[in-house]
Amino acid sequence: MTITVLTQPNCAACRWVTKSLDAEGLPYELRDVRDDPAAEDLLVGVYARLRPGMHPATPVTILGDEGVVFGPDIRSRLRELRREAAA
DSSP: OOEEEEEOTTOHHHHHHHHHHHHHTOOOEEEETTTOHHHHHHHHHHHHHHSTTSOOOSOEEEEGGGOEEESSOHHHHHHHHHHHHHO
């Protein structure tokens, strides 16, 4: 699974996501929405598609074909994916 974390500088919730992924031993790509215009466009597009009318915010974690996690609660989604895989 390809994991992309949309982040920005000084984002405590973003650090939580990356620490959680590190603890799980999962590789991921960090994309800074402040320095990378394509990452900013991706963030805005994800919000437009999945949360229309809401202000885009980080972190957003894109879990390949497994969905998108808004905010820092990546651990819950990873638990769900493990349960689904075990079933």
